[in-house]
Amino acid sequence: MHYVVMDLEWNNTYCKRLGGFINEIIEIGAVKLDENLKTLDTFSEFVKPQISRKLQGRVKRLTNLTNEEINTGDFFQDVIEQFGDWIGEEPTTVLTWADGDIRTLISNYRYYFGTSVLPFAGRYVDLQKYCQSFIDVPSSQQIGLSTAAEQLGINPDLYSHHRALDDSVLSADCLRKVFHPEKLAAYTKKCDAQFYHRLEFKPHAISNINHPLVDKSLLECKCIKCGETAVRQTDWKYSNQYFRADFKCENCGALLRYAIRFKKYYDHLDIRHTTSEIDENDNKKRKRHYYKPKRKASVKNKQ
Template sequence: MKRMDDVMDTSNVYSYGIDLSKLKLDLPKSQKKHKAPAKRYVCIDLEMTEFTASQRSCVPGANGEVIQFGAVLLDENYNLLSEFSSYVKPAYSSVTPWINQLTGISNQKLEKADDFITVFDKFCYWRGEGDITTFCWSKSDFNQLWSELEAKGKHRYDLFATLQDFVDLQDIFGKLISSKTSVGLESAMRLLQMEYKGQVHTALSDSYNTARILHKLFCTESLEVNFEYINPSKEPPVNQKGEEEYNCSLASFLSPELLSQFGYTGASQEEEAEEKSIDNIAEDLQLLEASPLAGLINNEEIANLCTKYNIEVQSWLRLATEVMNTQEMQVA
């Protein structure tokens, strides 16, 4: 397959406040070490619709369908080569007001978009062949792609092969910072003292910022980052919303005894947890004020994030000091 840098799917390209061409001007140029890099990396992000209860059987294991696909390609030094961006027309669902508010995507914008298999095929062509590792922020994007391929493209064995090299960057970050809770993309950037660029909840922006975190972590040699590929046979189904929706809709009608059976915490427990959080934040603030980074960081923001994601301040300090001098992602 012919490999071209700066290939982009322009059939359904979108713009949501991030202009990578302008961002490239702000980044220093790095010398290309190889005409044809031996290793490349891809960071992807998806935006999706929400299924109704009757639609969930259309794509087993998924809560909705992909409506926006974004990705960036990095060279062997984790520097930016090109980007991919496309809307995706859903087959069974539509954009709800909530999804429209969250992503800015409307049903009208998807009317002339390609279907999922066509867009994924274009992504695979843009991605190219060879030694490539693909990163996503949480396994949910991987699970979504797998579920939609099973439902819509079982005949396309070549597309399934693309999913053999996926890695969960969120899991890597969580282990590096010793977090007991999955950390969101924006929160991870704040913990790394990085400013999010572009508009949140858009596929291209999120994939670009995921790549910036990848560069920061993997170019800090002292971290010695290890990872393993996602094994689809070990992944639980994505669709786990039923119980959550059941709890929320019936919470006001059930007795405390019944609510406890569904994992609902009572008011007294919530107040106790809130008091504990306040105590944790106060302790973390004291540690931060005495740290070598005092005066260089927003102590209150870091303390709140450490409490929210159950992170020990000392773990955050170790990671923050390690990556502090690692430069930003460049344009290859």
């Protein structure tokens, strides 16, 4: 069994064919390790861009790469074939620092080959998640590679940054600091259909109030002053991911603005809501100066 710790550099660019932006890969770097994390080989290749011939200024500054340099590389289709040959037949776990790189690799692979399935990846580990479990930071916070390296007692200044091979080497050294095969196994995912589906799933807020995932009991607003159930005064409006409506508490007279968001992730629904008291003077002012009702944003609530 081999581990391949890989890192990519990419250029975010508009793609006519997709009608949207894509992170076009410009460099692939990787370190191949045996099951005791001994380095067996390294891989470092430029990828000659085909979607955008011009690197963004930000990418140039970050990587110190020039258009001339990356144009010495082969096309993605060829480099990825070389990469697959380099990985070889040995069962391999691919590791990247956070899942941005694997997502980008999949999106480029799909763009050129029409399929998301990476033939060389049997198993995958998000190395950032794994390393972070050894560092005292909340899991909701994603720490960068240099910060993690420092926390693990590595001096990141000894490595050059934001080049694919150097970042792979630094990531591999982070893994060495916290290598426990059994714990790593718990973070290892099989690259099956569900794996790709999960990575390609785009979290989105639900915009139709009659959607079956919208729990109607949560569309009730409790008065923040007295706790009684308030009565809705306006239609539901959907804006900025939230359903919004104004309520009035018949018990204490408070005017309330209630907003609730249902956001669908691959395997869970995230629900957030806020209630605030409406300042009537403020409301009048706002209506006079800024408030322009839009028919489109109005959501009818069938009860």
